[in-house]
Amino acid sequence: MPPLSNVQQRDIDSVFHPYTPLHKLSETGTLVIDHGKGVFIYDTQGNEYIEGMSGLWCAGLGFGDEELIDAATEQLRALPYYHLFAARGTEPAIELAEKLKELAPVPISKVFYTSSGSEANDTQVKLAWYYNNALGRPEKKKIISRQKAYHGVTIMAASLTGLGPNHKGFDLPVDGVLHAECPHFYRNGLEGETEEEFTARMANSLRALIEREGPETIAAMIAEPVMGAGGVIVPPKGYFPAIKPILDEHDIMLIDDEVINGFCRTGNWWGAETHDMVPTTMSVAKQLTSAYAPLGAVMVPDDIYQAFVDYTSRLGTFGHGFTYGGHPLGCALGVKAIEIYQKRDILSHVRALAPLFERRLTGLTEHPLVGEARFSGLVGGLELVADKATKRAFDPSHGVGAKVSSLIEKRGAILRPLGDTIAMCPPMIIKEDELNALFDRLEGALDEAEGWVE
Ligand code: PLP
DSSP: OOOOOHHHHHHHHHOOOTTSOGGGHHHHOOOOEEEEEBTEEEETTOOEEEETTHHHHTOTTOBOOHHHHHHHHHHHHHOSOOOOGGGOOOHHHHHHHHHHHHHOSSOOOEEEEESSHHHHHHHHHHHHHHHHHHTTOTTOOEEEEETTOOOOSSHHHHHHSOOHHHHTTTTOSOTTEEEEOOOOHHHHOOTTOOHHHHHHHHHHHHHHHHHHHOGGGEEEEEEOSSBOTTTOBOOOTTHHHHHHHHHHHTTOEEEEEOTTTTTTTTSSSOHHHHTTOOOSEEEEOGGGTTTSSOOEEEEEOHHHHHHHHHHHHHHSSOOOOOTTTTOHHHHHHHHHHHHHHHHTTHHHHHHHHHHHHHHHHHHGGGSTTEEEEEEETTEEEEEEOSBTTTTBOOOGGGOHHHHHHHHHHHTTEEOEEETTEEEEOOOTTOOHHHHHHHHHHHHHHHHHHHTTOO
């Protein structure tokens, strides 16, 4: 490894990096990013990279968008901060809530703001508890999530997350969280089982879980339409239509985590539309502002909101809220991002590029290292395997995904290893030639890796 640059040394001397093998930092150094434009970012050495992950699945409009920058500046000048506690309001918070209601795939009555996706999902659980207390059902509190789900990192959101590294060492998950089976057909389908049979088995297994635990103890199920950080897992055919009646039968809400899926990513405004999910409530963040400022939100229907109104009339006030929830900067950027998605017709652009994305991604399944290609709109994942015929995975300690992603980085592109799945989630403004260049760099890295991966 070359010696660390001055800025890298300062970085590791002072910054506590999230989601990082901390013990390797002095060997690997860090990639310090200086600026970005369009789909490109530039490090402090001046190297250019195609940002094939939109940062963390969030900068959907890419970097340096002048309209967003102007909207932010204008808002900071007018009102850099105000809150929504104690019946205060701001124009950007109102306008954004109106827009979200208009766009929602199911009738939504109110929008509760947070600063992040984790806070949105944490809020969802508190709301589900509050709702059942309001209805006099204090025992109906457990939340079903799924293995490999990702819902964030606060104590409750990390508990909902179904990934080992988010639990191990943190004394998580907390009680009252149940993890249903992961509906990943390639990995969890049985020998000779069809996709439809797999879906039916997943639904039966969910029903069995509910009956085992007692439906009267379960408040809600939370699900991402396409599971993102768990490996870009696209639901098997008919999955949500198969599980929804089971939830309805037992009066269990379906919380739709749209934090990655939302805002055109899967080729519709919402992942729920692409994957036939009919949610009760929704969580949004990330592309809500195209990541130009932190913001999340929970969207609730009227019957649930009315139960809160009734309950607070008995308790005195609704005792939940974040200092920065509905920050005017975030809300102004949310309003502007949605306006841009609409006026630049980002949805049509995603739909137009999706066949190329699919073709290039599925083309890579010919590669000896690739077991499965998964995609929905402009989000995808490539699962690397040691043996294609048997689907045998690499030994996780070999860190194959991480090694391949560092080869991709050397070729001037950023993609994210999720274990041995290489995730792709380029800014939705990406042009055809840029998307082809991103795939060429990925392909080159896979060819190089083939020589030494064991
Ligand atoms: N939900 C999903 C589906 C996510 O992918 C993420 C983050 O990646 C979160 C929630 C948590 O969002 P945040 O990191 O903003 O807390």
